[in-house]
Amino acid sequence: MNEKILNPYYGELPESYLFSTIAKKIAAYKERNPGTEVISLGIGDVTSPLIPAVIEAMHKATDEMAQKATFRGYGPEQGYGFLREAVVRGEYAPRKVDISPDEIFISDGSKCDVANFQELFSADCRIAIPDPVYPVYLDSNIMAGRKKNIIFLPATAENDFQPELPEGGVDVIYLCSPNNPTGTVLSKETLTRFVEYALKNGALILFDAAYSAYIRDAALVHSIYEIPGAKECAVEFRSFSKTAGFTGVRCAVTAVPKELGKLRTMWLRRQTTKFNGVNYIVQRGAEAVYSESGIVQTKQVIDTYMANAARIRTALAECGFTVCGGQHAPYIWWKIEGWNNSFEFFDRLLETCAVAGTPGSGFGRCGEGFFRLTAFGDPERTKTALERIRNNLKSLRC
Amino acid sequence: MNEKILNPYYGELPESYLFSTIAKKIAAYKERNPGTEVISLGIGDVTSPLIPAVIEAMHKATDEMAQKATFRGYGPEQGYGFLREAVVRGEYAPRKVDISPDEIFISDGSKCDVANFQELFSADCRIAIPDPVYPVYLDSNIMAGRKKNIIFLPATAENDFQPELPEGGVDVIYLCSPNNPTGTVLSKETLTRFVEYALKNGALILFDAAYSAYIRDAALVHSIYEIPGAKECAVEFRSFSKTAGFTGVRCAVTAVPKELGKLRTMWLRRQTTKFNGVNYIVQRGAEAVYSESGIVQTKQVIDTYMANAARIRTALAECGFTVCGGQHAPYIWWKIEGWNNSFEFFDRLLETCAVAGTPGSGFGRCGEGFFRLTAFGDPERTKTALERIRNNLKSLRC
Structure with missing residues (x-):
């Protein structure tokens, strides 16, 4: 095969996807230290099992698939009506946000949707991406040849991790709130500024709300559509991964309001052409997240994770x-005073404490000097990790 | 939002995805004729329930997801080792094809993979697509701006539906065998010609084998890797959709041999960045397709469908x-003598017989004058559909 036919932009990517790199480092450490138990507070993966309401719904749907009369083949690419309606009832109606089931698209993951959505834009459109942030926004745009069109919106301690408006014109703006990795919720003022900018400049906001279930304060913004005018300028991504422990189950939601006109039709076309809908059993499981018992059980799981988050915050502050x-987020953004290379800190933490986290610079240049820990661990193991850190403070200095 | 930022190539697509158009026509007919039962031999969707071996494996895996000790979060983007090994054992080893689990990628569907794979190529590479064929190859390349770079490889009655080699140089060649929609299996001679062409011209073959489980003659080619040299020039797509009734479950296999070097690394990078793996429960279900009972049960289902296929062939020939x-395929390619517009024939068949099929021209220009029926229907309903056709022969004339 002649390599000249290959997409040249893959050559502009960092060598491997951040979390693959880290997984390899941990695997190598484990091989060198077979007796030591590594505690990972690194990749944002959940550890609690699926809630009983979801398990029950999935068993029931599996049995339907075993009978000719109730078997389901191809489902609608956009998702079954029952789930799109449940999402509206469970996610939008309680916040008094007017989104209809027609504006909801069900997929097998927010990662896929945020990565695929850029296909709807021209190759030369100008993209703004917060720094630091989930690396998929950047990588998917580099793959599409937009590296030179990307500007970054720094979110640092100086601006309270609320990114500034882009200088100069941009066409597409990614936002993530609660932010991965800083754990910051964007304020109503910040979001209003971005919506006003988008409306004035004909730009589009891609709003990643994958962690909104972790917001503890009802007064904070949970959906971009709570901001007036957002339906004219924003697409929103929501996920069952962190809300209901679906990281290994795969289900997510993308809202594309009718006000976005052609964009909604194009996304529908994209999904009908390149995607074949989500597993029926999974969609029944996701529906159950919004049942009475599902809501209670989901809250219990999130409370457990948030108790971990408080534990980590307190322990590190005490140190x-x-x-x-x-x-209001499952992520703790740890300022690693004195360290200029967060990958070196990753190695040190792994070697001295057998604890893994995620180097801040993996999320962008402004992430340097920080380290991300996640609250998704088992409570006891998280406590052990924090003890190890407390007992090794000296060796964690640069 | 300024529409100037939108991907201009979506404007070059046919207005809607073929099967969506047809679904709408059927829905409209049903609304006008609420008392009539429409029998669809149209979209290639299965009707038999999942086999017991798969159901059992999925219940078991669901229970694992309910317990902390056995819960699984994010799985490997490439798929779990247990499934990749089962695929090698079940699909490749019996045909003496040397493919290793490292060369296997599990995804949520062949439609996604065949649509996404073109992302690995440069925008200006030259593409050859059989005519007629599954429309996703063409549409996904149009979306990527390659409309002007596409040449078609006619497969007609004159060449026994074995497409000719491209005239002039091309970089990527899609092939589909057994072909959707013609039901033709590409011969060893045809495939050898294409592999030799690819090796000589540095081209890549994308081989869609989604229907290979329907090949009844062991001497026919089931995998492109049975052809010497194919590992140096071909990617292969396989699916559980038609093999094991997974259209509503979602699982597929793409093989990218190590011999393809950088291409395999790029696909891995694509999948780790833009995809998050397949549902664990589904992967356990897919593994069970290759269990002893799974193999027997799968064969029974396919036999039922193939009895339908024989029934359709015989009835139409008798007419x-x-x-x-x-x-050797679940598709019957029906020459609709006298009709120059297969969409008009679609309407006539629906109006007079309440039977739906797929207009041949939906698969390409060379599909005009043909009509696709599928063998996936319920046997009794398929018989009824054939009776209706037999009783309305006069009105089916142009």
């Missing part, structure tokens, strides 16, 4: 570190 | 029509 996040 | 396919 004299500055931390943010972890109050 | 004096020319048909091909349906011997």
Whole structure:
């Protein structure tokens, strides 16, 4: 095969996807230290089992698939009506947001949707991406040849991790709130500024709300559509991964309001052509997340994770570190004073404490000097990880 | 939102995805004729329930997801080792094809994979697509701006539906065998010619084998890797959709041999960045397709469908029509003598017989004058559909 036919832009990517790199480092450590138990507070993966309401719904749907009369083949690419209606009832109606089931698209993951959505834009459109942020926004745009069209919106301690408006014109703006990795919720003022900018400049906001279930304060913005005018300028991504432990089950929601006109039709066309809908059993499981018992059980799981988050915040603060996040998000953003290379800190933490986290610079240049811990661990193991950190403070200095 | 930022190539697509158009026509007919039962031999969707071996494996895996000790979060983007090994054992080893689990990628559907794979190629590479064929190859390349770079490889009655080699140089060649829609299996000679062409010209073959489980003659080619040299020039797509009734479950296999070097690394990078793996429960279900009972049960289902295929072939031949396919494929390619517009024939068949099929021209220009019926229907309903056709022969004339 002649390599000249290959997409040249893959050559502009960092060598491997951040979390693959980290998984390899941990695997290598484990091989060198077979007796040591590594505690990972790194990749944002959940550890609690699926809630009983979901399990029950999935068993029932599996049995339907075993009978000719109730078997389901291809489902609608956009998702079954029962789930799209449940999403509207469970996610939008309680916040008084007017989104209809027609504006909801069910997929097998927010990662796929946020990565695929850029296909709807021209190759030369100008993209703004917060820094630091989930690396998929950047990587998917580099793959599409837009590296030179990307500007970054720094979110640092100086601006309270609320990114500034882009200087100069941009066409597409990614936002993530609660932010991965900083754990910051974007304020109503910040979001209003971005919506006003988008409306004025004919730009589109891609709003990633994968962690909104972790917001503890009802007064904070849970959906971009709570901001007036957002339906004219924003697409929203929501996920069952962190809400209901679906990381290994795969189900997510993308809202494309009718006000976006052609964009909604194009996304429908994209999905009908390149995607074949989500597993029926999974959609019944996702529906059950919004049942009466599903809501209660989901809240219990999230409460457990948020107790971890509080534990991590407190322990690190007691050790004299500055931390943010972890109050309305499952991520704690740890300022690693004195370290200029967060990958070196990753190695040190792994070697001295057998604890894994995620180097801040993996999320962008402004993430340097920080380290991300997640609250998704088992409570006892998280406590052990924090003890190990407390007992090794000296060797964690640069 | 400024529409100037939108991907201009979506404007070059046919207005809607073929099967969506047809679904709408059927829905409209049903609304006008609420008392009439429409029998669809149209979209290639299965009707038999999942086999017991798969159901059992999925219940078991669901229970694992309910317990903390056995819960699984994010799985490997490439698929679990247990499934990749089962695929090698079940699909490749019996044909003496040397493919290793490292070369296997599990996804949520062949439609996604065949649509996404073109992302690995440069925008200006030259593409060859059989005509007629599954429309996703063409549409996904149009979306990527390659409309002007596409040449078609006619497969007609004149060449026994074995497409000719491209005239002039091309970089990527899609092939589908057994072909959707013609039901033709590409011969060893045809495939050898294409592999030799690819090796000589540095081209890549994308081989869609989604229907290979329907090949009844062991001497016919089931995998492109049975052809010497194919590992240096071909990617292969396989699916559980038609093999094991997974259209509503979603699981597929793509093989990218190590011999393809950088291409395999790029696909891995694509999948780790833009995809998050397949549902664990589904992967356990797919593994069970290759269990001892799974193999027996799967064969029974396919036998039922193939009895339908024989029934359709015989009935149409008895009515004096020319048909091909349906011997090693679930598709019957019906020559609709006298009709120059297969969409008009679709309407006539629906109006007079309440039977739906797929207009041949939906699969390409060379599909005009043909009509696709599928063998996936319930046997009794398929018989009824054939009776209706037999009783309305006069009105089916142009």
